Amino acid sequence: MLKQIEGSRGIAEAVALCRPKVICAYPITPQTHIVENLSEMVRTGELTGCEFINVESEFAALSVAIGSSATGVRSYTATSSQGLLFMAEAVYNASGLGLPIVMTLGNRAIGAPINIWNDHSDAMALKDAGWIMLFAETNQEALDLHLQAFLLAEELGCPVMVNVDGFILTHAYERLDVPTQEEVDAFLPPFDPAILLDPDHPLSVGAMVGPDAFMEVRYLAHHKHLRALARIPEIAGDFAQVFGRESGGLIHEYRTGDADTIVVAMGSVNGTIKDVVDELRDEGHNIGSVAVTSFRPFPLQTVHVALEHASRVVVVEKNLAIGLGGTLASNVRMALRGAELPVQTVIAGLGGRPITARSLRKAFEEGERDELDEPTFLDLNWEVVGRELIRVSETRRSGPTAEGVLRATAEGRP
C-alpha cells in the first residue's frame, strides 16, 4: 500500500510486519524515530505479541536482544554512531554466538567532535565484526531490506545490520509502498530457531574456546558470509517475484554496460550520483555507477566483473580511514586484483557535509581526465585548513583542531 511517510516510519512498519517478539531501544539521533514508531505500534496494539523494552544504554539494548534471540524469539534493535560503539562488545558477541538479530544502523558520524549528521564512519568502525551489512539506497530499499534481513539472518544464523543514512533517509518523507501482512507472512516464515535455551534440551552457550579451535570457529563464521554471497541475490530475486520490485541483492548497476568510468558508492548518495551520470551521459560521457548494497560480505567477484571492463573507477565514500584514505575504495581495489584499473578515492559528505550534484559532476569530470588527487576531499575548505596548519606550526600544544579553527575565524585571522 502506498503511503507518504517518513523513512523511519517505513522502516518501523517493515519491522513490525516481520512480527518481532522483542524490541529493545535506547535513544540516539537519528534512529530515534524508528523505535518511537515501533513503541507506539506496540502500545496501540498494531504490533501484537511483542515486548518493547526501554533499556538504559545501547550496550544493554543489544544485550537484551542477545538474550531474547538465544531464547528463540525474533529480536530487533536500532542504533547509530556512538551508540554502536558503546555496544561494540555486544556486536562481536552476537555474531560470535550466531544469533540472527536484525539491527538498523542510522548512519551517523562518530565523534570527537560530536556530530549528529550522516556519514558511514559508524558502519566502518565495526565492519569486520562478523555482521552482514547491507546499505539502502532509498527509503523503499531500506524498508525492503529489513524484510530480507530477517530471512537471511535466520537462515544463516548470522546477525544483519541494515545501514540507512541518517537524516537523509531516516527523516525524509517519501512515497513508500508498504507491503501487507499477508505478503510479508508469505515471504518471511515464522522464526524456527534451534532454540538454544531450553530446559528440555539444556545447552551451554558461550563457552571459552582456546587456540585449539578458535581459528575453526572464525573460519566457519567467514563461511556463513560466503554462503550469504550466494543467498543474497537469490533472496532479492524471490523478493522481486513476490513484491514486484528490485530491492537488495549484492550490487545495483546503473548504465555500466559500456562505461569508461564507473563510480562506486554506498547508500543514498547513489541517487545524486545517478542524476549526475544521466546528465553526463546526455553530454556524451561514457559513465556509469555501481551501488554496493552488500558491503559485508563484500562481493569481490561480482564487483570485479562489474568494473573490469571500465578504464577507471571513482569511489565516492562517506568515510575516511584516517591515516590511510578510503575504506570502500580499499575493498574495491581488493576486488579488482588482477585487473589493471586505477581506482580514485573521493572522500565526501563527512559529518553530513552536503554532496551536491555540481560538486560530483566536477569530480567525475576531473576523474575522467585522471586529474583527481588521491584521495580527493570533496568540497574541502582549503583556506580553513591552511590557516589551521599555519597556526599549529606557529604555536605548540595548540589544542583541538576545530576550536582552533573557530578561534582563528572569530579573530579574523587570515
Place this chain on the structure above:
Amino acid sequence: MSIDGSSQRIKFYQTGTWTIGNRLLDPEQRTVQASADRSNALTCGHRACQGCGEALAARYALDAALRATDGRLIAVNATGCLEVFTTPYPESSWQIPWLHSLFGNAAAVASGVAAALRTSGREDIRVVAQGGDGGTTDIGLGCLSGMFERNDDVLYICYDNEAYMNTGVQRSSATPPGARTATTPAAGPRPGNDRGTGKSVPRIAMAHDIPYVATATVADLHDLEAKVTRAMEFHGSRYIHILVPCPLGWGSEPAVTIRLARLATESGLFPLFEAEHGQVVRSTPIRHLTPVADYLKLQKRFAHLFKANGNQEYAQSGLHVLQAEASRNISIYNLNPAASADGDRGGIDS
C-alpha cells in the same frame, strides 16, 4: 512413636537445621543438597580451584532454584571465574540451559531472556542471572540498575569473592578496606586496599525498591536455600548477594572456605538479612559473636594487619576500621547476639 504414652512431640534434633541433612529429619526439612537426587546444576569436572566457594555457592543456589521452579530454569552468566572454569571448550559442567554473553551485561541479557519467554508463552520458565563481584558491582552495575528499574523478572545472584579473581586477584569495588590484592599490594606506607566509602550493592538494590533482596553465604545452606526459594516466590527483579571465600585470592587454606564464611557472618562483617520493596524485613542473628580479627587471621590477604614490621600504626588502624564496620552492621541490621542466644531453629516445632 511415643512408648510411654506421652503426647509430647519430638522437638529437637541432634544437629537441627545446621547440617546439610540429617537422617532424623523429615526429608522435606533437609536441604535440597541432602538429597541423592539433587539436580547438580553444576557437576564434577569443572576447573575451579580446590576449595572454591563460588563453585559451591553456584550449585547451592541453582539447585535450590531448580527445585523452586520444578527444573524450569535458564541461567545467564557474566564473564568471570564461574563462567571460565565451567565452560572451557570442549567441556561444560552445567546441566541446565546456560548462556554466557559478556562481562557487564548479564542483567540485560537475562532481561532479554525473560522477555522472550513471556512473548513466546513460556512464562513457566524462570530466569537467573549470575556474576561475580566484578561483573556486578563494577562493570555490570549499569545493566543491573536498568534491570532493577524495569523490574524485569530475573533473579540476579552475585557471588562475591571480593576481587577480580579470574584475572589474577585485582581489586574491585567489593574488596574490603585493607585487603591485599594484585593492584593494592601490601607494600609501602599504606599497604592493602584503600579505605573508601564502600559500595553495598544489596543496599543499592533496595534503593530500587525491588520485591526481594537478600544476603547469604556458603556457610549456612539452609538460610541460602530458603532465600533462593523465597526469591522465586516473587515475580519482578530480585537480588541475592552471596559471600564466597576464595582460597587463592584470600590466601586461605582450601579446607576452611566454609569456616571463613561462617566467621564473616559471626563477626558481623558480613550481615545476613532480607529486604522486600526497599525495607529490611528479616535478619539472621549472630550465634556466637566473634572478633573480626579471628576471621582476618586465617587470610594471608590481611596478614600485613598483624605483622610486627611495616607501618604498624596504619595496619592496626585497618583492623579498627574493619571491626568498626562489623559493629555498625550489627547495629544496623539488628544482629544483636546477646538478645538471641538460642541458635536452635527447631525443625517441626511451632
Place this chain on the structure above:
Amino acid sequence: MTREFASTLEPATSLLNETGSWRTERPVFVDRLPPCNHACPAGENCQAWLYRAEEGDYHGAWEQIMVDNPLPAVMGRACYHPCETECNRAQVDEAVGIHAIERFLGDLAIRQGWNISLDRTESGRRVLVVGSGPSGLSAAYHLRRLGHSVTVMEAGPVAGGMMRFGIPKYRLPREVLDAEVRRLTALGIEIQTDAKVNDVVETMGEGGYDACFVAIGAHLAKRVDIPAPDAGKILDALGLLRQIETGSGGRNGEAPEGLHVGRRIVVYGGGNTAIDAARSARRLGSEAVIVYRRTRDRAPAHDFEIQEALEEGVQIHWLSTIKSMDEGQLTIEKMRLNTEGWPEPTGELETIPGDALILALGQDVDTSILGRIPDVTLRKDGIVEVDRNMMTGHPGIFAGGDMVPAERTITVAVGHGKKAAHCIDAYLNGTQHRPSPKHELADFSLLNTWYYNDADRTVQPVLGEIRRRTTFEEVVGGLDESTALFEARRCLSCGNCFECDNCFGVCPDNAIIKLGPGRRFEVNYDFCKGCGMCAEECPCGAIEMVPEAI
C-alpha cells in the same frame, strides 16, 4: 539455523575431565573411637546405642548395650559414668547424660520384658562362676551368650553381691535388680544361693566344670582400733548396709522395721560406702555425721554423692580423725594438710556427740577361697594376681571384680566379667583371646561442633527433701521418653558418621557419593581435588585427610 561449533556445548561434558589428578591428599572415611566408648570399663559401645536410641529404636539400642553389659537398668543408676567425664560434649556445653539414657532403656526393657537370644548353639562346656555380684553375673551372661552352660554359686541368700548389699535401695531399687537377675536366669543361667564354695578345684571336679571364674568381691571390712567403752557401739558400714537389706519389712522404700542404730551416728571414712552408710542412717531416723581425715576434693567418694548427702542433712567434718569414743560422744582430732598434701595431726581435739561409730575404711578380700591353691598368687592385701587374660596362676581358674587389682567400681566389675568370659571361651576352645585393635581416639579437636544445636543437658527429677530423709525411695528419678530422646540426640557421635550429609553437601566438586540410608558415603576419587572441606566440616570427625603417594 544450526548450533554454533565450539561456543555451544552439550551438558556435563566436563565429566571427561577427571580432576582427581589434582590431589595431593585424599579424604578417607574413618571410624574413630568415641571417648565414651574408650572410657567405659565395661567396653560398652555407647555411641552405637545412643545412635539407635536417638532414632527411637529403643529396642535396638538396648540390644546394643546388651552386647557388652547385661545390667543396663542397674548401671544407669549405679555406674559413676566415666563416659560422661570424657564426653566431648562437655566442651561444648555439658556432657550427654549417658547414664540416664541407659537407665531409661534398661527400665523400658524390664517393662517390655525384652530378652536377647544366644549368639551360638550349646557348646556342651560347663563353667562355674563363684559370686553373683556384677562381675560374676556379667561373666555368666557372656559365657551363656557364647553357648556355654553356666552355674553361679552365691554364698549369700540372694544374688547381687555389692549391688544388693553395698548400694542402698534409694540408689538402686531392688525390683530393678531382681528383674535384671531374672532375665539372666531366663537365659538358662543357673544361680544357686546359700552355696558357699570352699575349695574351687574340688567343686570344679565335682561338677564337671571345664573352667571357673571367681568373683567374690572384697566384702570384709577393714578395721582400726579405736578405744571405746562398748565394742557393740562400733559397726562396720557394710554390716550396717547388710542389716538394712536383710531386715524385715522395708518394702516400697520404707525403712526396715525395728532397725535402730542410734540417735546420732558417726561414720568414719570418705568413700562411697561411708556416704551410703550415712545417708542410710538418716533414713532410719538418725542424725549422721561423717568424719574424714582429708578434704572434700580428696575424698574418694564421688562429689555428687557428697552433695546429695549434704542435701539430706548429713554433716561432714573434713580434716578430722577419730581418737576415741565415749558414752554418747567421740573425740576427734583436727588435721591439716602438709606441703605434700598429706594430712598431719594438729593436736587440736574436739568432741562431737555420737551414739554409734560406723567404720567405712575400706574392704578386704576373703582369701580363703583361693589361698590354698598353690599356683594362685595373692598380694599381701589379699588381692588375686591375674594375667592379661584374667586367669590366675592356676590354669582354668579366672578371677575378676573387686578381688583383682583394679579400680573398684561396678562397671569395672562388669567389664572384667565380659573380658574373662571371652578369655574363658578362648581357653575352652584352645585359642587365644585377641581383643580387636582400637581405632584412633575421637579427640575434641577433630570435631566441628558448630553444627550441633545448643541444648542444655536435661535434668533428672529428684525426690523431695522430706521423702529423702524418711524413706528409701529412689532419690533420682528417670527420664521420660521425650526427654531421653532429647538427651540421646545431644550425642555428637564422635568419630562415627551419623549421615548428616555435610560431606555430601559441601563438596564443591560434587565428588562425594551418597550410598543411601544406613550406608553412609563414598568419595568419588575420579573427581575429588583433595581440598579437605569435607573433613573440615564433618561435625563428628569421621573423615581424615591422608597424603597421596606422589
